[in-house]
Amino acid sequence: MSDLRPDLPPVDDLAALVDACVAADGVSPFGGHVLESVGLDGDLRYLTATEGGALVAVAVLPAGDPAELAVTPSHRRRGLGDRLLRAVLDTGPAVWAHGDLPAARALAARHGLRETRELVQMRRPAAAPTPRPELPDGVRIRTFVPGADDAAFLAVNARAFSWHPEQGRLDQAGLDRELAQDWFDPAGFFLAVDADDRLLGYHWTKVHPTDPTPADATAPAGPLGEIYVLGVDPESPVRGLGTPLSLAGLEYLRARGPAQVMLYVEGDNTRALRLYERLGFTRFLTDVVYAR
Numbered sequence: 001m002s003d004l005r006p007d008l009p010p011v012d013d014l015a016a017l018v019d020a021c022v023a024a025d026g027v028s029p030f031g032g033h034v035l036e037s038v039g040l041d042g043d044l045r046y047l048t049a050t051e052g053g054a055l056v057a058v059a060v061l062p063a064g065d066p067a068e069l070a071v072t073p074s075h076r077r078r079g080l081g082d083r084l085l086r087a088v089l090d091t092g093p094a095v096w097a098h099g100d101l102p103a104a105r106a107l108a109a110r111h112g113l114r115e116t117r118e119l120v121q122m123r124r125p126a127a128a129p130t131p132r133p134e135l136p137d138g139v140r141i142r143t144f145v146p147g148a149d150d151a152a153f154l155a156v157n158a159r160a161f162s163w164h165p166e167q168g169r170l171d172q173a174g175l176d177r178e179l180a181q182d183w184f185d186p187a188g189f190f191l192a193v194d195a196d197d198r199l200l201g202y203h204w205t206k207v208h209p210t211d212p213t214p215a216d217a218t219a220p221a222g223p224l225g226e227i228y229v230l231g232v233d234p235e236s237p238v239r240g241l242g243t244p245l246s247l248a249g250l251e252y253l254r255a256r257g258p259a260q261v262m263l264y265v266e267g268d269n270t271r272a273l274r275l276y277e278r279l280g281f282t283r284f285l286t287d288v289v290y291a292r
């Protein structure tokens with residue numbers, strides 16, 4: 001077994017390690033944003049271990065955010081996760097445990113870490129019945145126009161998510177990266193605007209070509225719809241926009257054909273959890289941040 005090295009993992013080797021983890025654990029060890037950024041984001045650092053040239057363990061260390069780490073299933077219970085986590089904790093205080101698996105919980109406890117954040121994935125069948133969206137007077141829903149709506153969207157997003165560790169920091173460069181992704185479709189990005197076309201809230205949907213976190217190996221591979229970001233301006237004079245915006249997006253996703261729709265919500269965001277439960281979503285998976 002090699003020492004831990006600060007090397008960028010080859011993309012194909014990383015993909016093979018992730019696939020093996022998904023097959024064994026039913027969940028990817030790395031968040032989608034992290035996987036999309038490997039090799040592209042100069043702020044990411046890495047720790048890798050190889051055996052006979054094959055990648056067997058990897059940690060991804062984003063500057064200022066919790067690290068993510070995984071050991072390939074064939075090399076577990078040999079002390080590798082322990083070494084990797086020790087090295088990770090030398091560089092930062094926190095680590096993600098996607099799916100909060102028993103092994104991660106045990107490893108975190110052994111290092112004296114405690115749960116500091118819970119991110120819940122909820123799902124519902126895309127075809128489940130939903131009421132017709134009812135809009136407050138003077139409000140209409142239209143779709144996002146790239147370029148023209150960027151600044152208004154970024155301002156409302158920053159206010160709606162000022163408390164959120166990631167979403168509130170989205171800037172023009174980050175938005176440009178998202179708009180350039182293959183999955184981006186302006187027809188699935190809904191804006192609630194007033195009579196003067198002032199933005200009050202939005203619902204950005206996404207269709208994943210394959211399910212990034214299948215329940216198990218027999219689950220349908222995809223596609224999977226997502227309530228990607230739903231936000232209402234805290235300064236909006238009109239209330240009650242969350243439900244009609246959600247419904248507009250759900251209608252669009254149903255027409256696009258995925259069997260299921262998922263979303264992520266912070267475990268302590270009780271208002272959002274209540275909204276989604278009312279719309280028929282139930283808890284599917286929990287990701288946890290463990291920290292000192």
Ligand SMILES: CC(C)(COP(=O)(O)OP(=O)(O)OC[C@H]1O[C@@H](n2cnc3c(N)ncnc32)[C@H](O)[C@@H]1OP(=O)(O)O)[C@@H](O)C(=O)NCCC(=O)NCCS
Pocket residue numbers: 021025029069070071072075076077078079080081082083095096097098101102103104105106107108110290
């Ligand atoms: C969590 C993970 C990194 C552990 O890797 P590993 O190489 O198997 O861990 P180690 O062999 O170093 O185990 C260290 C200790 O963690 C605990 N542990 C690890 N796996 C365990 C399991 N399946 N059940 C119970 N305890 C476990 C034990 O205390 C173990 O010590 P022991 O083997 O002496 O009993 C690995 O299971 C993994 O990649 N999981 C998916 C990704 C993930 O959850 N990452 C988040 C990590 S916080």
